[in-house]
Amino acid sequence: MEILKNRIxxxxxxxxxxxxxxxxxxxNQIDPSLIEEIASEFxxxxxxxxxxxxxxxxxxxxxxxxxxxxxxxxxxxxxKKNEPSAIIKDAYTEMVHLWTKKCDYKxxxxxxxxxxxxxxxxxxxxxxxxxxxxxxxxxTEQGGSRVGGVGIVIEKGFQDGGKxxxxxxxxxxxxxxxxxxxxxxxxFRE
Amino acid sequence: MEILKNRIxxxxxxxxxxxxxxxxxxxNQIDPSLIEEIASEFxxxxxxxxxxxxxxxxxxxxxxxxxxxxxxxxxxxxxKKNEPSAIIKDAYTEMVHLWTKKCDYKxxxxxxxxxxxxxxxxxxxxxxxxxxxxxxxxxTEQGGSRVGGVGIVIEKGFQDGGKxxxxxxxxxxxxxxxxxxxxxxxxFRE
Numbered sequence: 001m002e003i004l005k006n007r008i009x010x011x012x013x014x015x016x017x018x019x020x021x022x023x024x025x026x027x028n029q030i031d032p033s034l035i036e037e038i039a040s041e042f043x044x045x046x047x048x049x050x051x052x053x054x055x056x057x058x059x060x061x062x063x064x065x066x067x068x069x070x071x072x073x074x075x076x077x078x079x080k081k082n083e084p085s086a087i088i089k090d091a092y093t094e095m096v097h098l099w100t101k102k103c104d105y106k107x108x109x110x111x112x113x114x115x116x117x118x119x120x121x122x123x124x125x126x127x128x129x130x131x132x133x134x135x136x137x138x139x140t141e142q143g144g145s146r147v148g149g150v151g152i153v154i155e156k157g158f159q160d161g162g163k164x165x166x167x168x169x170x171x172x173x174x175x176x177x178x179x180x181x182x183x184x185x186x187x188f189r190e
Numbered sequence: 191m192e193i194l195k196n197r198i199x200x201x202x203x204x205x206x207x208x209x210x211x212x213x214x215x216x217x218n219q220i221d222p223s224l225i226e227e228i229a230s231e232f233x234x235x236x237x238x239x240x241x242x243x244x245x246x247x248x249x250x251x252x253x254x255x256x257x258x259x260x261x262x263x264x265x266x267x268x269x270k271k272n273e274p275s276a277i278i279k280d281a282y283t284e285m286v287h288l289w290t291k292k293c294d295y296k297x298x299x300x301x302x303x304x305x306x307x308x309x310x311x312x313x314x315x316x317x318x319x320x321x322x323x324x325x326x327x328x329x330t331e332q333g334g335s336r337v338g339g340v341g342i343v344i345e346k347g348f349q350d351g352g353k354x355x356x357x358x359x360x361x362x363x364x365x366x367x368x369x370x371x372x373x374x375x376x377x378f379r380e
Binding site for chain 2: 023028033035073076080110
């Protein structure tokens with residue numbers, strides 16, 4: 001997705017060889033017109049499949065998920081992040097390890113929002129080691145739904161989350177894949 | 191806003207005389223087409239003013255804020271919630287007391303996103319005692335911006351947040367105002 005690549009090249013900040021900061025247009029500050037382009041691209045890529053619902057996670061997944069949900073005409077559910085020790089009733093939960101912040105948390109979705117037999121589209125802003133995606137897949141499957149696709153805005157190709165998900169048979173559509181951030185340069189996978 | 195009132199009457203759950211749950215269409219599960227209607231209504235109500243930016247708070251403010259930002263052609267910034275003791279660098283911060291969860295947290299916005307002299311539109315899903323709105327106003331003003339309006343999806347008219355903000359001279363546009371939740375019934379202010 002050229003418009004996204006160009007925006008990343010223009011505005012993203014390489015904090016380290018692992019960490020690309022996109023807080024001026026994708027998270028923290030959001031460019032709604034870019035989000036709309038992202039939603040159009042997800043809609044086009046998944047146009048061969050019908051979904052009942054989008055599942056994402058707070059907070060940065062919400063904007064692309066809701067804009068995509070508008071285009072697909074389906075509701076969006078977001079998982080909430082809770083303390084690891086939180087006891088959450090009537091919900092599907094899963095643990096996530098957040099490498100960038102070196103912490104664990106428990107994500108949860110009220111069980112009433114995951115219905116048996118539905119086909120779910122998972123959307124998130126980043127895919128790195130895949131911890132969040134695996135947790136969202138687990139929650140989907142706990143509820144008897146199945147994952148029909150995983151839409152990712154930016155995949156870090158130098159971490160193995162995307163590779164593993166694809167090997168497991170999940171369809172992952174990443175709008176851009178970053179091959180590496182070596183020599184303080186953003187190198188995309190072609 | 192009739193469409194919103196009807197949706198509240200149809201799908202909201204009165205948990206107590208203080209607490210109305212709208213998790214099936216506004217937070218947790220989001221109906222994107224309703225959010226688009228909400229954004230259109232905000233756009234119409236604030237059509238006489240130009241804004242540089244929308245400021246909201248994670249997570250439930252993000253969907254209406256981004257959809258409104260798309261229509262107004264302006265970026266959206268969301269404040270993050272942090273532990274009260276968190277030390278956050280290069281950011282404007284403010285404390286918020288969350289009555290529904292009986293806890294305090296510190297909200298923060300990186301200072302680079304609030305620029306001197308800008309006119310900010312604050313958007314949030316609920317207005318009750320006004321604690322979040324006051325914190326977002328404080329952050330705006332710490333950065334030398336000014337608040338040109340506060341757009342609220344659902345105002346609880348039986349709590350005094352809206353009244354106080356209006357008395358302070360802020361323009362508050364609430365799409366629906368709930369007069370009370372007495373006798374297990376949702377009574378709107380006309």
